[in-house]
Amino acid sequence: xxxxxxxxxxxxxxxxxxxxxxPGPAHTIDFDGRPVPxxxxxxxxxxxxxxxxxxxxxTRVGGRPxxxxxxxxxxxxxxxxxxxxxxxxxxxVPAEPGTVVTTxxxxxxADLAV
Amino acid sequence: MSAASGPAERxxxxxxxxxxxxxxxxxxxxxxxxxxxxxxLDAGPRTGGQYYRHPAPGLGATRPDRLHHGxxxxxxxxxxxxxxxxxxRVDLLGGHQVWAxxxxxxxxxxxxxxxxxxxxxxxxxRAAAVLLATGAYERQLPFPGWTxxxxxxxxxxxxxxxxxxVLPGRRIVxxxxxxxxxxxxxxxxxAGAEVPEVVEAxxxxxxxxxxxxxxxxxxxxxxxxxxxxxxxxxxxRLRRRSAVxxxxxxxxxxxxxxxxxxxxxxPVPGTERRIACDALAVGHGLLPQIELATELGAAxxxxxxxxxxxxVDARLRTTLPGLWAAxxxxxxxxxxxxxxxxxxxxxxxxxxxxxxALLRRRARLRAFAELMAAAHRxxxxxxxxxxxxxDVCRCEEVPVARITEAVEELGAGDARTVKLLTRAGMGWxxxxxxxPAVACLSGAGExxxxxxxxxxxVPLSQLAAGxxxx
Numbered sequence: 001x002x003x004x005x006x007x008x009x010x011x012x013x014x015x016x017x018x019x020x021x022x023p024g025p026a027h028t029i030d031f032d033g034r035p036v037p038x039x040x041x042x043x044x045x046x047x048x049x050x051x052x053x054x055x056x057x058x059t060r061v062g063g064r065p066x067x068x069x070x071x072x073x074x075x076x077x078x079x080x081x082x083x084x085x086x087x088x089x090x091x092x093v094p095a096e097p098g099t100v101v102t103t104x105x106x107x108x109x110a111d112l113a114v
Numbered sequence: 115m116s117a118a119s120g121p122a123e124r125x126x127x128x129x130x131x132x133x134x135x136x137x138x139x140x141x142x143x144x145x146x147x148x149x150x151x152x153x154x155l156d157a158g159p160r161t162g163g164q165y166y167r168h169p170a171p172g173l174g175a176t177r178p179d180r181l182h183h184g185x186x187x188x189x190x191x192x193x194x195x196x197x198x199x200x201x202x203r204v205d206l207l208g209g210h211q212v213w214a215x216x217x218x219x220x221x222x223x224x225x226x227x228x229x230x231x232x233x234x235x236x237x238x239x240r241a242a243a244v245l246l247a248t249g250a251y252e253r254q255l256p257f258p259g260w261t262x263x264x265x266x267x268x269x270x271x272x273x274x275x276x277x278x279x280v281l282p283g284r285r286i287v288x289x290x291x292x293x294x295x296x297x298x299x300x301x302x303x304x305a306g307a308e309v310p311e312v313v314e315a316x317x318x319x320x321x322x323x324x325x326x327x328x329x330x331x332x333x334x335x336x337x338x339x340x341x342x343x344x345x346x347x348x349x350x351r352l353r354r355r356s357a358v359x360x361x362x363x364x365x366x367x368x369x370x371x372x373x374x375x376x377x378x379x380x381p382v383p384g385t386e387r388r389i390a391c392d393a394l395a396v397g398h399g400l401l402p403q404i405e406l407a408t409e410l411g412a413a414x415x416x417x418x419x420x421x422x423x424x425x426v427d428a429r430l431r432t433t434l435p436g437l438w439a440a441x442x443x444x445x446x447x448x449x450x451x452x453x454x455x456x457x458x459x460x461x462x463x464x465x466x467x468x469x470x471a472l473l474r475r476r477a478r479l480r481a482f483a484e485l486m487a488a489a490h491r492x493x494x495x496x497x498x499x500x501x502x503x504x505d506v507c508r509c510e511e512v513p514v515a516r517i518t519e520a521v522e523e524l525g526a527g528d529a530r531t532v533k534l535l536t537r538a539g540m541g542w543x544x545x546x547x548x549x550p551a552v553a554c555l556s557g558a559g560e561x562x563x564x565x566x567x568x569x570x571x572v573p574l575s576q577l578a579a580g581x582x583x584x
Contacts, residue, residue, distance in 0.1 A: 069265070072269065077509075087542075
């Protein structure tokens with residue numbers, strides 16, 4: 001209205017606004033049983049960061065939380081179980097519609113225990 | 115193609131270029147211009163490497179240039195590449211993670227790669243010559259709390275921003291050493307993050323030692339000034355001769371402690387300040403990624419920042435016949451130098467004379483790279499911010515105390531012995547994150563060239579598939 005015309009809404013600075021992104025429609029991945037939105041082309045790690053999630057793995061020795069560190073596939077800290085496959089580097093794996101991501105505990109092969 | 119039917123094979127190339135970043139792109143298009151038939155391999159799905167990393171097409175970025183310096187240089191190279199792909203002069207092989215080079219006969223090279231992020235298929239590319247343009251990854255020095263979620267590498271923060279348009283937090287401290295910090299901080303603030311401080315361990319005085327070298331690279335000074343202006347505009351404070359000596363938090367970072375450093379990077383007691391933040395982007399320069407060549411015995415040199423790079427001659431030849439290198443693999447120096455070296459290497463592979471202007475350009479930029487490396491060389495006092503329980507090896511969770519024990523009580527005198535006694539460097543990343551720190555703590559001084567028989571994890575099923583059908 002009048003007020004809006006005089007004071008156009010401040011556009012919040014965001015990465016998407018910076019590059020003038022006009023992404024395709026968001027889809028959904030499943031993270032530990034809950035839906036997380038993802039934009040087309042985002043990696044799993046990027047979709048989780050965008051949702052405010054920074055950790056999706058616990059370490060083998062100390063059970064400490066870890067997530068993406070190097071972002072380029074060199075450090076292997078962002079491993080997760082993706083569609084049932086453990087030890088996937090989520091900073092490299094694209095988030096596809098319906099991708100199921102599970103927090104990886106320890107060596108990621110707990111299901112092999114007898 | 116399944117493993118049972120054997121790996122895919124392509125051949126008949128004059129040149130295989132490994133890495134489609136600035137050096138590899140420039141090399142492939144220049145070689146194709148000179149009449150060579152090239153394969154251009156990259157682990158990622160798109161060209162550009164880490165420097166020109168850009169949003170996936172689905173994100174519909176209409177202004178990707180706003181996250182880049184010199185974007186038109188990239189689009190120029192990409193256009194030339196597209197033209198050469200149309201004529202079949204260059205095959206772009208995206209999603210190919212090269213894990214080994216092999217020279218089975220005098221007739222040429224076999225380049226072995228896995229396909230896709232899950233590495234469940236395999237391919238072999240045969241070429242008469244190979245050019246290594248695999249770039250670099252970041253050098254990390256550990257500090258208490260550096261394994262907390264929210265602590266990310268400076269390059270990683272930038273990579274995730276450029277490719278996925280995401281930030282690790284709203285208030286991000288940027289710390290470490292080297293020009294990447296200014297570029298990363300500048301990207302982060304323009305993308306909406308608050309960056310309270312950039313914490314740089316050196317005092318920048320190292321650059322002043324060679325005004326002649328600086329004067330020869332005006333574009334570098336303009337680039338630096340551009341980042342500085344962006345930081346000023348957003349109220350980012352640049353803190354020199356300081357370091358983040360601890361990250362605080364339980365399940366994620368909530369604050370960092372910054373301390374002043376002396377000339378050797380030793381924290382000065384009593385200077386600690388705490389800064390609240392929800393992310394920390396940290397890095398201490400870049401390390402050439404050269405294991406594909408060192409595994410075959412290529413000679414290396416130590417750069418002024420203590421990193422190990424491939425030794426090359428004026429025509430970018432490594433010491434192995436038929437193997438060339440360009441860009442960061444020859445010593446970290448940035449995209450402009452990488453492009454010049456890629457073009458020079460292409461001329462050499464094609465047997466064409468080197469353009470004089472290109473030789474001069476490379477010499478100027480290489481001199482700047484050496485000056486930059488010397489200015490940001492980590493000081494030996496950085497170990498002063500470690501505590502006995504600080505994890506050094508992130509993968510195997512090996513703390514300082516275990517490494518100290520290996521050195522002082524078990525007699526280890528080098529990184530290799532420390533690795534065998536403690537498992538530091540034996541985990542998933544194969545020492546890429548902890549290598550420099552372990553070498554320093556083992557008292558061995560300079561890092562050695564990395565030696566890794568496979569440059570990335572390869573499923574046993576791929577190795578068991580045997581040699582490609584010929």
